[in-house]
Amino acid sequence: MRIELVRRPEMSRTMMLVSPLIAVGLTVLFAAIVFALQGHDPLTGIFYFFIEPLMSSWSLEQLVIKATPLIIIGLGLSVCYLSNNWNIGAEGQLTIGAITGSILPILYPEFVSPIVAPLMILMAAAGGAAYGLVPAVLKTRFGTNEILTSLMLVYVSTLFLDWVVRGPWKSPQAFGFPITVDFNESAVLGSFPVGPLYLNASAFIALALVVVLAVVMRSTLKGFEIRVLGQSPRAGAFAGFSARRMTSFAFAFSGALAGVAGLMVVMTEIQKLQPVISPGYGFTAIIVAFLGRLNPIGILIAGLVIALSYLGGEAIQTSMQMSSKVATVLQGMLLFFVLACDTLILYRIRLVSTRSTQEQARA
Amino acid sequence: MKKILLLAGTALALAAGTMTASAQEKLKACWVYVGPIGDFGYSYQHDQGRLQVEKELGDKVETAYLENVSEGPDAERAIERFAREGCKIVFTTSFGFMDPTIKVAKKYPDVKFEHATGFKKADNVAIYNARFYEGRYVIGQIAAKESKAGLAGYIVSFPIPEVVMGINAFMLGAQSVNPDFKVKIVWVNTWFDPGKEADAAKALFDQGADIIVQHTDSTAPLQIAEERGLKGFGQSSDMIKFAPKAQMTSIVDDWGPYYVKRVQAMLDGTWSSTDTWEGMKEGAVVLPPFANMSDETKKLAEETYAKIKSGEFHPFTGPIFDQAGAEKYPAGAVVPDGDLLGMLWYVKGVDDKLPQ
Numbered sequence: 072m073r074i075e076l077v078r079r080p081e082m083s084r085t086m087m088l089v090s091p092l093i094a095v096g097l098t099v100l101f102a103a104i105v106f107a108l109q110g111h112d113p114l115t116g117i118f119y120f121f122i123e124p125l126m127s128s129w130s131l132e133q134l135v136i137k138a139t140p141l142i143i144i145g146l147g148l149s150v151c152y153l154s155n156n157w158n159i160g161a162e163g164q165l166t167i168g169a170i171t172g173s174i175l176p177i178l179y180p181e182f183v184s185p186i187v188a189p190l191m192i193l194m195a196a197a198g199g200a201a202y203g204l205v206p207a208v209l210k211t212r213f214g215t216n217e218i219l220t221s222l223m224l225v226y227v228s229t230l231f232l233d234w235v236v237r238g239p240w241k242s243p244q245a246f247g248f249p250i251t252v253d254f255n256e257s258a259v260l261g262s263f264p265v266g267p268l269y270l271n272a273s274a275f276i277a278l279a280l281v282v283v284l285a286v287v288m289r290s291t292l293k294g295f296e297i298r299v300l301g302q303s304p305r306a307g308a309f310a311g312f313s314a315r316r317m318t319s320f321a322f323a324f325s326g327a328l329a330g331v332a333g334l335m336v337v338m339t340e341i342q343k344l345q346p347v348i349s350p351g352y353g354f355t356a357i358i359v360a361f362l363g364r365l366n367p368i369g370i371l372i373a374g375l376v377i378a379l380s381y382l383g384g385e386a387i388q389t390s391m392q393m394s395s396k397v398a399t400v401l402q403g404m405l406l407f408f409v410l411a412c413d414t415l416i417l418y419r420i421r422l423v424s425t426r427s428t429q430e431q432a433r434a
Numbered sequence: 435m436k437k438i439l440l441l442a443g444t445a446l447a448l449a450a451g452t453m454t455a456s457a458q459e460k461l462k463a464c465w466v467y468v469g470p471i472g473d474f475g476y477s478y479q480h481d482q483g484r485l486q487v488e489k490e491l492g493d494k495v496e497t498a499y500l501e502n503v504s505e506g507p508d509a510e511r512a513i514e515r516f517a518r519e520g521c522k523i524v525f526t527t528s529f530g531f532m533d534p535t536i537k538v539a540k541k542y543p544d545v546k547f548e549h550a551t552g553f554k555k556a557d558n559v560a561i562y563n564a565r566f567y568e569g570r571y572v573i574g575q576i577a578a579k580e581s582k583a584g585l586a587g588y589i590v591s592f593p594i595p596e597v598v599m600g601i602n603a604f605m606l607g608a609q610s611v612n613p614d615f616k617v618k619i620v621w622v623n624t625w626f627d628p629g630k631e632a633d634a635a636k637a638l639f640d641q642g643a644d645i646i647v648q649h650t651d652s653t654a655p656l657q658i659a660e661e662r663g664l665k666g667f668g669q670s671s672d673m674i675k676f677a678p679k680a681q682m683t684s685i686v687d688d689w690g691p692y693y694v695k696r697v698q699a700m701l702d703g704t705w706s707s708t709d710t711w712e713g714m715k716e717g718a719v720v721l722p723p724f725a726n727m728s729d730e731t732k733k734l735a736e737e738t739y740a741k742i743k744s745g746e747f748h749p750f751t752g753p754i755f756d757q758a759g760a761e762k763y764p765a766g767a768v769v770p771d772g773d774l775l776g777m778l779w780y781v782k783g784v785d786d787k788l789p790q
Binding site: 127129133136137230233237248249250336340341343345346347348349350351381382385386388389390392394395396 | 464470498499500501502504505506507508510511512514515516518519529530533553592593594595623
């Protein structure tokens with residue numbers, strides 16, 4: 072007996088829309104089982120993991136803060152993945168962007184002006200894009216595998232950050248500890264009230280990017296070019312599109328967004344540089360991009376869902392004394408169910424008995 | 435269907451409501467850990483301290499913890515979550531939690547915070563640390579006595595004063611036994627990564643070291659020593675279970691007495707923002723039974739341990755020379771605490787350059 076996946080001739084549109092809901096439903100169900108196995112009340116567990124983080128304005132603000140960098144990076148990565156370029160190194164582009172973006176407040180701390188923040192964001196985008204171009208050039212010039220090079224460059228960048236905050240950029244007031252000077256007030260992004268919530272500017276930038284990218288992908292030639300080159304480079308070539316130029320564009324674009332996301336985490340939350348500035352946002356954003364099916368609106372939702380799973384993970388730890396590993400397991404299950412449901416939209420399962428395969432072989 | 439959902443919702447809200455109601459009588463004390471409590475090293479020891487608070491103060495307190503909290507942007511949220519969930523005192527146990535702790539403390543003036551291994555205080559933020567270097571001096575003596583090669587391998591995390599101070603104390607101890615003792619240093623840039631730590635241990639053994647010292651938190655280096663039939667020292671907790679033939683002793687952090695004292699002060703209403711640096715004398719640094727060494731070494735180690743404990747001897751007593759051979763502290767002078775806490779230079783005989 073063997074299980075085969077057979078491609079469906081046609082995808083069901085309803086199932087396309089319903090499948091994420093089924094996946095979330097299955098995750099909730101299996102989460103309840105995990106909670107019960109851990110000896111906790113499943114209903115309380117589900118409440119703390121999925122609902123409690125949505126109940127106070129503080130946790131909603133935290134949800135947005137956590138989701139923002141994931142969404143911005145995920146949007147950039149979606150362009151890469153749609154055009155068949157595999158950028159795994161967003162974490163590195165984030166790190167370099169945060170460093171280049173921090174040049175002004177660290178080297179010129181007395182430069183206080185409203186143009187500082189926009190300049191910083193531009194410099195972060197430039198830094199992230201330049202760092203993203205490294206694996207792109209290696210790919211187009213020398214045919215290296217961009218998955219490998221972009222990933223390895225992550226380690227280079229985090230070690231560079233480590234060096235820069237311990238060495239040349241170390242604050243003289245830090246007693247030798249690895250931190251830079253605090254950013255001045257013009258290098259920090261403030262919060263604005265939106266109804267009961269206080270949200271900082273990065274959240275609005277993320278939202279604007281979602282809208283812009285949704286329009287670009289749906290109704291511009293660039294969006295068409297990205298998709299055509301991703302699905303069939305040959306067809307793209309007939310249309311006069313260059314796959315090499317697209318590789319550079321996609322890497323530079325996703326690198327720029329990752330750099331901006333990294334800098335904005337620094338500008339809103341840390342307000343200086345230190346050895347650790349990201350809890351792996353660049354890697355988590357890969358999951359967000361695929362969870363959102365490489366669609367801007369999908370990525371917006373996926374970023375919020377993943378952020379919720381982090382907050383919920385903390386809530387079950389503090390309220391129910393469950394291990395942080397349980398949250399990791401639940402995140403894994405969510406991803407598994409989403410991908411599994413998606414697979415079943417594209418394919419159907421056929422059971423093949425061994426006898427019939429033998430017969431086929433004989434025939 | 436809607437009704438069922440509504441019912442379920444109310445049930446959940448009720449369940450949550452009763453949970454918080456019963457908690458209000460007790461004092462809530464909370465801990466934020468940088469590693470998993472299962473690291474059997476640094477975070478494990480802090481959690482042992484938390485458990486001691488639960489045991490000794492019983493039903494007067496309620497505790498909670500968050501483990502594996504990244505020192506980046508997540509730290510502030512973790513600390514603030516505790517302040518919001520009714521914790522009256524929050525212990526943040528890693529250096530990287532310093533600024534987030536200060537930031538959250540400003541927002542919640544009624545909550546008390548305690549930050550380990552940092553240097554920023556506030557009206558509602560106390561700081562605490564342990565004099566780990568006292569243990570490092572003793573293991574330096576043991577290493578110099580027991581090493582046949584005259585060379586120890588030393589695995590270190592980050593070039594911060596805490597760690598540099600430890601290397602220096604180790605070397606001063608070793609040189610008190612063998613002035614020509616050598617040490618090879620590998621920086622792994624992590625507090626906890628069993629894979630990296632194991633690789634570093636293997637590399638150091640391959641280069642001729644026969645004793646391994648670690649300022650990282652996993653049991654991996656000791657386990658490599660055990661495999662190779664060589665010796666080493668545990669870190670943060672007693673790791674003898676993982677290396678019964680290799681561990682000579684360990685530098686155990688016992689945070690329990692301090693945590694009990696501080697939470698008790700909260701119950702009594704006598705808490706104040708203090709700066710605490712306790713060592714062997716107060717029982718904050720403990721060396722488990724000396725094992726896997728000659729009787730002679732054991733005798734020396736026990737003597738030194740007793741001398742530091744009684745306050746008769748300070749490991750950083752001059753003459754102390756820097757790497758270039760210049761005298762930094764004259765004979766008989768004790769290095770002041772302020773200098774120790776900012777120590778970013780090596781003593782004579784350390785063959786390494788501080789990563790700059």
